[in-house]
Amino acid sequence: MKLKPPSYLMLGMLRLGMRSGYAIKKAADVSTKHFWPTSLAQVYPELARLEGAGLVTRRDDSHGSRARSSYELTAAGEEALLAWLRSTRDAPPQVRDERLLRLFFADALPRDDQIQLVRRLSESDRLAASWIRTEILPLAESAEPAGTRFPAAVARLSADIYAYAAEWLAAFEAELAAGAARRVTRSQGRDSPRRRDNRR
């Protein structure tokens, strides 16, 4: 059986103390969502697969007529997780960002719209940064088990990257605005030869 990143997400979450598929999904939504989104329709079949492979064990934990399965890592499961954590080959990160695509083609827009677009991107990144800092970091920092530091580190890294991008874009916006202003004040002057517009 071939284990893929979603499999390791399950194993890792179980190791962090999540016991039901539902709990895994809930935890993933407030922790790994930004770099590895997951849906419930993936969680349940994957847990079943892992049970079949002997990497997790299932125990019935129903309360009355309310069904619940409680999962636990087996020794083989923990080993598989550790082996993956130590492995050096990983698929290159996949990003699909419609906003960057828009920015890429922004030359088609008039200057004013370009500036607004860049401002929107900057603001959305700033928002993402503060959202991670206020909504996700605190949860990661107070997470069980105590002594777990990497979930918080990843949250901090993500937030800092978003904040950095927001600043970068704000500077770029200022540059665009300055160029537009210069353009207005100088518009009657001579055109400097082969001046590159895209100087940072």
Next chain:
Amino acid sequence: MKLKPPSYLMLGMLRLGMRSGYAIKKAADVSTKHFWPTSLAQVYPELARLEGAGLVTRRDDSHGSRARSSYELTAAGEEALLAWLRSTRDAPPQVRDERLLRLFFADALPRDDQIQLVRRLSESDRLAASWIRTEILPLAESAEPAGTRFPAAVARLSADIYAYAAEWLAAFEAELAAGAARRVTRSQGRDSPRRRDNRR
């Protein structure tokens, strides 16, 4: 007909002067790949769809027995592109990064392996940054048509973000190493209460 981001990728690339499906794919591989990967199996059907919707026109441009279709934006196509560029609602960026997932669960590793993992991530980000700077930025800067600045700006932003992440991770690595060193020098000291085993 509903237009999705891949549709706008086609429209935008056509506007930048690409004429064949093959050319679009080639251009995308050295420019938009990092934030919007595309495969040929998407390009051809999508161009056909756009032609059906009247947003592009196809002209036969075969050389001898070698088939080639040449596409061009229609007025409606250009309008659709501009409308999308101005639109303010976009899907949140999707990231799937196995390396971050690994980092997230790194508490399960002994300290030395944690440090190595973080170092690998830092190096891979530094590599990504320099790859974009040397392989992609120059192409974007010299790209037709002259006056096009945003492709280069996006490349710079991406490279700078990777470089920032690389530095962040290098600092984190140093912190982990310092913690490990402190631990060694202090290892005979008192044991703090409730210390978890996975601190290592």
Next chain:
DNA sequence: GGAAGCATGTAAAGTGTTACATGATTTT
């Protein structure tokens, strides 16, 4: 009593990639 959350699962639809198939042209 109603709303929100807990909990599990399946089916269908959508989206995207890899591999296949084909053949011409250009470069080495």
Next chain:
DNA sequence: AAAATCATGTAACACTTTACATGCTTCC
């Protein structure tokens, strides 16, 4: 002459998401 690149397209496969279906428990 062989290899690489140009060029187009399809079919099969893989992966995910959305929507559906169901019903309990806890909080307001």
